[in-house]
Amino acid sequence: MPSYEEDLSEFERRNAQVLGISTDQVFSNEAWAKSMGGLSYPLLSDNWPYGYAAVQYGVLRGSGTVERAIFVVDKQGVIRYIDIHDIAEQPPTDKIMEALDKLR
Amino acid sequence: MAQPKRAVWRLQVGEEAPDFELTATGDGAGKGGPQKKVRLSDYRGKKNVVVAFYPAAFTPV
Numbered sequence: 001m002p003s004y005e006e007d008l009s010e011f012e013r014r015n016a017q018v019l020g021i022s023t024d025q026v027f028s029n030e031a032w033a034k035s036m037g038g039l040s041y042p043l044l045s046d047n048w049p050y051g052y053a054a055v056q057y058g059v060l061r062g063s064g065t066v067e068r069a070i071f072v073v074d075k076q077g078v079i080r081y082i083d084i085h086d087i088a089e090q091p092p093t094d095k096i097m098e099a100l101d102k103l104r
Numbered sequence: 105m106a107q108p109k110r111a112v113w114r115l116q117v118g119e120e121a122p123d124f125e126l127t128a129t130g131d132g133a134g135k136g137g138p139q140k141k142v143r144l145s146d147y148r149g150k151k152n153v154v155v156a157f158y159p160a161a162f163t164p165v
Binding site: 053 | 126
């Protein structure tokens with residue numbers, strides 16, 4: 001997640017809101033973000049019921065952790081781009097921007 | 105029964121994004137803003153949304 005901070009103006013230029021989601025609790029996300037100097041987008045807690053949104057998006061693993069995944073949703077609420085990555089990898093930002101460019 | 109390593113259910117491009125309402129940090133996480141609820145459908149007609157799932161806080165990447 002931290003790497004998106006540098007790209008924030010690029011997201012804004014494309015009229016896009018970033019929402020980070022994990023199964024961590026709000027206070028944990030807040031502390032984590034603070035340790036990185038703060039973020040310019042909110043972190044959402046998918047922990048009640050645990051992983052409920054992640055299940056609906058098909059990104060909750062059997063082990064109970066969430067996959068690293070990006071869903072670009074347009075203004076009509078339709079999914080326009082999906083990228084699901086191994087936990088160790090960061091999804092490529094240029095592909096996300098490309099997907100957003102098609103929407104404006 | 106062995107647990108599947110990857111989730112089986114997959115959404116497809118072109119499908120409606122499942123709505124969610126989750127408790128969130130302030131607009132800028134880590135900046136001390138008050139907690140709030142964020143609902144995906146609140147952005148409908150207004151903004152594109154990049155929904156970014158990530159494994160856990162304090163992960164290195």
